Amino acid sequence: MPNSYKPKISQTNSSQTVLPRIAQERLARLQARTARIGVIGLGYVGLPLSLLLSEAGFEVTGFDNDTKKVNDLEAGRSYILRILPAEIAAARQKGFSATTNFARLADQDAIVLCVPTPLTQHREPDLSFVVNTAKVAAPWIREGQLVVLESTTYPGTTEELLIPALEEGNTQGLKVQGSGAAADRGVFYVAFSPEREDPGNVTVARRDIPKVVGGHEAIATELATTLYQGIFAQTVRVSSTRVAEMTKLLENIYRCVNIALVNELKLLSLRMGVDIWEVIDAAATKPFGFQPFYPGPGLGGHCIPIDPFYLSWKAREYDFNTRFIELAGEVNEAMPAHVVQSVAKALNEHKKSMNGARILMLGMAYKKDIDDLRESPSLTVIELLREQGAEVLYNDPYFPTVGRGRHYNLNMTSTPLTDLQQYDCVLIMTDHSDYDYAAIVTESKLVVDTRNATKGIASEKIVRC
Numbered sequence: 070m071p072n073s074y075k076p077k078i079s080q081t082n083s084s085q086t087v088l089p090r091i092a093q094e095r096l097a098r099l100q101a102r103t104a105r106i107g108v109i110g111l112g113y114v115g116l117p118l119s120l121l122l123s124e125a126g127f128e129v130t131g132f133d134n135d136t137k138k139v140n141d142l143e144a145g146r147s148y149i150l151r152i153l154p155a156e157i158a159a160a161r162q163k164g165f166s167a168t169t170n171f172a173r174l175a176d177q178d179a180i181v182l183c184v185p186t187p188l189t190q191h192r193e194p195d196l197s198f199v200v201n202t203a204k205v206a207a208p209w210i211r212e213g214q215l216v217v218l219e220s221t222t223y224p225g226t227t228e229e230l231l232i233p234a235l236e237e238g239n240t241q242g243l244k245v246q247g248s249g250a251a252a253d254r255g256v257f258y259v260a261f262s263p264e265r266e267d268p269g270n271v272t273v274a275r276r277d278i279p280k281v282v283g284g285h286e287a288i289a290t291e292l293a294t295t296l297y298q299g300i301f302a303q304t305v306r307v308s309s310t311r312v313a314e315m316t317k318l319l320e321n322i323y324r325c326v327n328i329a330l331v332n333e334l335k336l337l338s339l340r341m342g343v344d345i346w347e348v349i350d351a352a353a354t355k356p357f358g359f360q361p362f363y364p365g366p367g368l369g370g371h372c373i374p375i376d377p378f379y380l381s382w383k384a385r386e387y388d389f390n391t392r393f394i395e396l397a398g399e400v401n402e403a404m405p406a407h408v409v410q411s412v413a414k415a416l417n418e419h420k421k422s423m424n425g426a427r428i429l430m431l432g433m434a435y436k437k438d439i440d441d442l443r444e445s446p447s448l449t450v451i452e453l454l455r456e457q458g459a460e461v462l463y464n465d466p467y468f469p470t471v472g473r474g475r476h477y478n479l480n481m482t483s484t485p486l487t488d489l490q491q492y493d494c495v496l497i498m499t500d501h502s503d504y505d506y507a508a509i510v511t512e513s514k515l516v517v518d519t520r521n522a523t524k525g526i527a528s529e530k531i532v533r534c
């Protein structure tokens with residue numbers, strides 16, 4: 070069993086923290102929003118964060134090793150649908166710039182890391198992006214700087230991987246404050262603060278999502294909290310980086326397990342002839358003790374299908390088996406196969422075999438109204454349908470084309486939503502708001518609906534699965 074980490078300074082509120090001079094200077098700049106902030110990783114998390122910081126008045130520099138993204142931003146272009154070029158232009162007017170030149174990290178007061186944390190082919194944590202970024206950044210870390218990791222990961226990453234990589238590669242011999250280094254000289258500060266972005270959610274403004282912050286000791290917490298107070302209405306201090314790391318995992322595991330629960334109950338309800346969506350809607354009227362989760366064709370996105378396995382991997386180091394996570398994974402990962410079985414059964418009832426069937430899939434994105442197909446169950450379902458000899462086409466207003474990704478190589482183009490009679494089956498995978506479901510049902514021979522998108526439409530052509 071590894072030694073458990075014991076923080077040297079207990080921290081409950083800022084008034085207990087006496088700041089050394091070098092931290093006071095940064096703190097003053099963070100409070101006045103004159104601090105310079107570097108954001109590494111300009112993807113779905115890092116770019117909106119950069120824009121938010123810029124809007125609040127900070128001078129923001131974005132760093133990415135993807136030259137296309139950097140060139141796009143420098144030319145005022147956006148590569149994320151929901152971020153308008155006008156927002157990039159507004160940030161650029163306030164001094165935002167993007168670069169691949171990591172030497173510019175030396176000029177920053179604080180550096181925030183928003184790089185990917187996927188799984189390897191063997192479904193183990195792939196922390197190579199975090200470690201590589203730390204190695205690239207390490208030579209440019211300067212005394213008194215604050216480094217914050219936002220990437221979702223298992224408890225211990227900040228202390229066990231990030232800090233050692235930053236210290237080892239630092240040419241000035243700086244140490245993280247708290248590693249036996251004097252608090253007022255030769256140190257930099259490190260914190261972890263998880264990202265809580267919910268793509269497509271327009272009901273909560275980003276600023277109103279409370280931000281959890283856990284520093285490697287009290288001074289780092291103080292600095293990181295002050296940074297985020299500039300852009301979030303509420304910050305939540307926790308006692309360590311590990312608590313902050315685990316908080317994010319709890320949130321995502323909670324979703325993963327509850328989605329698995331409703332997916333399993335959906336399978337049973339289908340056999341029992343009970344409408345699970347009606348059941349959930351009825352249960353959701355309970356004013357306490359119940360939060361609705363909805364079944365679907367399988368998990369997608371960068372978070373829910375991946376993050377829980379970061380914890381189950383780490384748990385093995387403690388001889389611990391995270392059974393809920395494993396079971397939820399098993400149930401959720403079986404959903405694409407259930408969809409394919411349902412399509413085969415529905416075709417069979419129309420005296421049609423899967424082999425040779427022409428299927429139009431509606432929706433590539435892993436959830437409605439977004440342009441993100443990472444880990445989308447649609448990708449798996451296409452593969453499974455093709456394995457059984459079906460010809461698959463797709464339509465998705467958010468993806469005119471789908472090329473190549475980490476786990477797929479499709480080279481497909483979105484098919485117009487016309488002449489639906491030519492398809493043996495229209496398969497609804499993503500319930501985008503743009504679709505006219507009543508018209509789709511009217512014009513199709515057979516509709517298999519994995520999302521209850523056809524709720525309220527009565528037709529024998531619809532198979533809900």
Ligand SMILES: NC(=O)c1ccc[n+]([C@@H]2O[C@H](COP(=O)([O-])OP(=O)(O)OC[C@H]3O[C@@H](n4cnc5c(N)ncnc54)[C@H](O)[C@@H]3O)[C@@H](O)[C@H]2O)c1
Binds near residue numbers: 112114186265268
């Ligand atoms: N997307 C979400 O909704 C979401 C929500 C909460 C948390 N997260 C977490 O946030 C982290 C980032 O996710 P994302 O969705 O923004 O990923 P992303 O793939 O959209 O963006 C990551 C960016 O990092 C860049 N990058 C990779 N290695 C780099 C390096 N060495 N130096 C500089 N840049 C590098 C990539 O080019 C890319 O632009 C992940 O840990 C993810 O789990 C994501």
